[in-house]
Amino acid sequence: MILFLYGEDSFRSNQKMRELKNKFLMSDHSGSGLSVFDYEEKNQKQNLVDVLGTPNLLAPKRLVIVKNLLSAGTETEKKEIVGYLERRKEEIREDKDLIIVFWEKDRPKKSDKLQAVLESAAKIQKFEKLNGLKLGQWIARRIKEIDPRCGISRIALEKLILYVGNDIADADREIEKLANYAAGRMIKGEDVELLVKADLNVNIFNTIDALAENDKKRAAHLLQEHLSKGEDPFYVFSMFIHQFRNLLKVTDLKEQYRSNEFAIAKASGLHPFVVKKSLAQLRNFSSEKLKKIYQKLQDYDIRIKTGKIDIRLALNKFIAEL
Numbered sequence: 001m002i003l004f005l006y007g008e009d010s011f012r013s014n015q016k017m018r019e020l021k022n023k024f025l026m027s028d029h030s031g032s033g034l035s036v037f038d039y040e041e042k043n044q045k046q047n048l049v050d051v052l053g054t055p056n057l058l059a060p061k062r063l064v065i066v067k068n069l070l071s072a073g074t075e076t077e078k079k080e081i082v083g084y085l086e087r088r089k090e091e092i093r094e095d096k097d098l099i100i101v102f103w104e105k106d107r108p109k110k111s112d113k114l115q116a117v118l119e120s121a122a123k124i125q126k127f128e129k130l131n132g133l134k135l136g137q138w139i140a141r142r143i144k145e146i147d148p149r150c151g152i153s154r155i156a157l158e159k160l161i162l163y164v165g166n167d168i169a170d171a172d173r174e175i176e177k178l179a180n181y182a183a184g185r186m187i188k189g190e191d192v193e194l195l196v197k198a199d200l201n202v203n204i205f206n207t208i209d210a211l212a213e214n215d216k217k218r219a220a221h222l223l224q225e226h227l228s229k230g231e232d233p234f235y236v237f238s239m240f241i242h243q244f245r246n247l248l249k250v251t252d253l254k255e256q257y258r259s260n261e262f263a264i265a266k267a268s269g270l271h272p273f274v275v276k277k278s279l280a281q282l283r284n285f286s287s288e289k290l291k292k293i294y295q296k297l298q299d300y301d302i303r304i305k306t307g308k309i310d311i312r313l314a315l316n317k318f319i320a321e322l
Contacts, residue, residue: 004118006104007127011168017103024063033059039072049084061097070108078114089121131269142175149184158273159192204239212284219319233311244294250278251287
């Protein structure tokens with residue numbers, strides 16, 4: 001059997017790979033049938049094709065994990081495994097004693113011969129970034145895995161997603177912390193406020209609230225708070241772009257779904273809480289004004305990237321000129 005695991009959500013794809021490895025080691029306690037190749041680590045001690053083509057007399061069942069071959073392997077290494085798979089892919093498919101797992105920590109950036117062979121020969125699992133309702137469902141399931149007695153309230157879930165965004169690795173660390181703290185009870189909103197450090201996204205909402213209310217003084221003060229805490233000004237700018245893009249998405253769907261938060265969330269891929277906050281902000285932004293603001297952000301983005309304006313000056317001018 002050949003498996004191909006990849007996607008932007010490397011946390012979940014890596015978790016799947018570990019599950020396969022742990023399941024295999026439950027029957028092969030010595031690990032003699034396990035081979036791992038990571039092509040980001042140069043100077044591999046063994047040759048992949050040699051290992052695949054040589055039966056293991058001590059362990060008839062074998063698991064071969066091949067990491068980052070597409071992204072970090074040489075053309076010679078990839079050509080060699082392509083030839084092997086093309087010759088033997090039907091045989092490997094039917095071999096119940098051999099599992100080959102190809103794992104990439106990201107989405108492959110370009111299609112090549114090896115990727116084409118894997119897509120035709122392997123069972124593929126793509127791990128895309130989770131957003132909106134899917135992210136909420138994953139968090140609820142993960143909490144139950146850590147402590148079946150534990151749950152999370154709707155408010156706590158909304159706050160957690162707002163605080164950590166869709167970074168699954170960060171979310172997992174915070175979930176474990178919250179589940180251990182709750183010790184079998186329902187996780188509440190105040191638990192999230194106490195234990196989880198708010199992501200920059202939360203404070204960006206406050207800054208945009210100030211802009212929506214035409215309170216430039218407060219918006220400028222909040223911007224300086226971001227920067228004085230050592231937050232990357234380029235990231236702050238990207239979050240302005242991100243949230244105004246969200247506002248444009250929501251305003252386009254607002255009339256169609258009659259301001260129904262959950263319908264808009266499903267159509268846009270945004271979390272219902274983000275949609276709720278965006279709908280509140282839209283009371284002070286016309287569609288025409290939003291488009292002008294977004295165009296201004298794009299203009300500044302080009303000027304920043306071409307070195308025509310300093311990033312900090314651009315942030316301050318953006319607020320002052322609204």
